[in-house]
Amino acid sequence: LKSSTSTAPKVVEIPAENYDFAQMPEYRRLKQTMRILSSTGVPNPYFRPHERVTRDTAMIGGREMLSYATYNYLGMSGDPSVSQAAKEAIDQYGTSVSASRLVSGEKTIHRDLEKTIADFLGVEDSIVYVGGHSTNETTIGHLFKPGDLIAHDSLAHNSIIQGAILSGARRRAFPHSDWQALDELLSEIRHEYRRVLIVIEGVYSMDGDFPDLPRFIEVKRKHKAILMVDEAHSIGTMGQTGRGIAEHFGVKSSEVDLWMGTLSKSFGSCGGYIAGCKEVVEYLKYTAPGFVYSVGLTPSNAAAALASVRVIQREPERVHKVQHNSKLFLDLAKARGLNTGMSNNTPVVPVITGNSKVALLLSRALFERGINVQPILYPAVEEEKARLRFFITASHTDEQIRLTVDAVAEELARIEPSLVQGGSQLA
Numbered sequence: 001l002k003s004s005t006s007t008a009p010k011v012v013e014i015p016a017e018n019y020d021f022a023q024m025p026e027y028r029r030l031k032q033t034m035r036i037l038s039s040t041g042v043p044n045p046y047f048r049p050h051e052r053v054t055r056d057t058a059m060i061g062g063r064e065m066l067s068y069a070t071y072n073y074l075g076m077s078g079d080p081s082v083s084q085a086a087k088e089a090i091d092q093y094g095t096s097v098s099a100s101r102l103v104s105g106e107k108t109i110h111r112d113l114e115k116t117i118a119d120f121l122g123v124e125d126s127i128v129y130v131g132g133h134s135t136n137e138t139t140i141g142h143l144f145k146p147g148d149l150i151a152h153d154s155l156a157h158n159s160i161i162q163g164a165i166l167s168g169a170r171r172r173a174f175p176h177s178d179w180q181a182l183d184e185l186l187s188e189i190r191h192e193y194r195r196v197l198i199v200i201e202g203v204y205s206m207d208g209d210f211p212d213l214p215r216f217i218e219v220k221r222k223h224k225a226i227l228m229v230d231e232a233h234s235i236g237t238m239g240q241t242g243r244g245i246a247e248h249f250g251v252k253s254s255e256v257d258l259w260m261g262t263l264s265k266s267f268g269s270c271g272g273y274i275a276g277c278k279e280v281v282e283y284l285k286y287t288a289p290g291f292v293y294s295v296g297l298t299p300s301n302a303a304a305a306l307a308s309v310r311v312i313q314r315e316p317e318r319v320h321k322v323q324h325n326s327k328l329f330l331d332l333a334k335a336r337g338l339n340t341g342m343s344n345n346t347p348v349v350p351v352i353t354g355n356s357k358v359a360l361l362l363s364r365a366l367f368e369r370g371i372n373v374q375p376i377l378y379p380a381v382e383e384e385k386a387r388l389r390f391f392i393t394a395s396h397t398d399e400q401i402r403l404t405v406d407a408v409a410e411e412l413a414r415i416e417p418s419l420v421q422g423g424s425q426l427a
């Protein structure tokens with residue numbers, strides 16, 4: 001029986017923005033940004049389809065263009081031997097492993113790849129995941145907990161920050177590459193936490209600079225912390241034989257606790273790895289959510305990465321070529337008075353324009369001259385740090401690089417003369 005005093009359900013007006021995606025403030029903000037973009041009169045530079053493999057050149061809208069917009073650093077994507085290995089893996093294993101590796105998705109090629117990566121890096125073992133971003137997110141998110149501290153560089157990649165948030169640990173950003181500031185921070189607060197993770201990158205993906213690894217190793221030792229280095233952009237591009245930032249500095253790989261890298265750049269594939277001591281790899285293989293509750297790496301991606309590591313071992317000249325090209329680009333750009341920020345002979349070279357509109361106009365002007373390079377605009381970077389970001393590859397020729405730097409300097413001088421500071425002419 002209903003009591004006569006029972007209250008009728010309260011009718012509360014739920015605003016449309018709480019259930020209609022089109023009304024959500026986040027979406028409206030995105031639309032606002034798009035409107036600002038189109039008000040410049042420059043066609044949208046995002047999601048532009050490329051019609052075939054992109055190496056030194058790209059095919060866009062039926063037109064072959066010089067390309068500096070992908071991180072195919074060693075030309076592995078599109079390399080015939082890498083493609084062949086991927087095709088053979090599909091024939092042998094199929095297009096999917098159709099299960100988590102822990103249950104029945106394990107294929108012989110997975111262990112071949114993991115052993116090869118570990119040997120290449122000079123560490124005990126490695127584990128491969130299906131994505132580079134998810135490698136950071138799930139590994140950091142899983143190994144650390146509330147009561148721990150994650151100290152990461154202020155320019156850390158989104159995947160590192162997402163992992164730190166997921167972990168529930170306290171998160172502190174230290175000033176970019178400033179090992180002394182980190183040392184001071186840890187001297188003050190290390191004792192308040194159980195585990196401390198320090199995360200740095202081998203090459204910073206927006207600026208093309210790299211940290212003083214030996215100093216960070218000293219700091220981690222002093223404070224009994226765990227050091228993780230994200231080598232997304234340094235593996236295959238730094239060191240005499242492409243073994244990354246440890247080889248560049250001549251430090252032993254075992255001095256770093258967690259090496260992270262992606263398979264999507266120098267390794268011409270898709271996925272990520274964590275490499276280090278056998279205990280951490282074993283633990284992750286049985287417990288990391290993004291590994292255990294996710295399908296294993298596809299056979300073709302495993303095979304492409306494996307073939308790429310073997311090509312790097314066979315042909316270290318590719319590594320030398322990307323290093324030569326990066327230095328050439330940077331030297332020429334500096335000589336033309338372009339602002340390349342902190343870039344330091346790595347394959348990431350920004351040309352900082354200081355505002356988003358100039359970056360957009362410059363990228364469009366270059367596009368019209370047959371050069372494809374992506375603008376990086378606010379909010380991806382601060383407005384005064386808006387830039388074009390050039391990815392240099394081993395596939396580029398000296399001639400292409402010269403032509404490009406000349407075009408950048410000419411177009412920038414036309415759009416915003418004050419940004420080209422009377423650099424010396426370098427032949």
Ligand code: PMP
Nearest residue numbers: 131132133157159205232262264
């Ligand atoms: N770490 C860094 C430093 C990166 O720049 C990226 C992506 N470019 C990733 C991780 C994620 O790698 P992926 O694109 O292979 O998922």
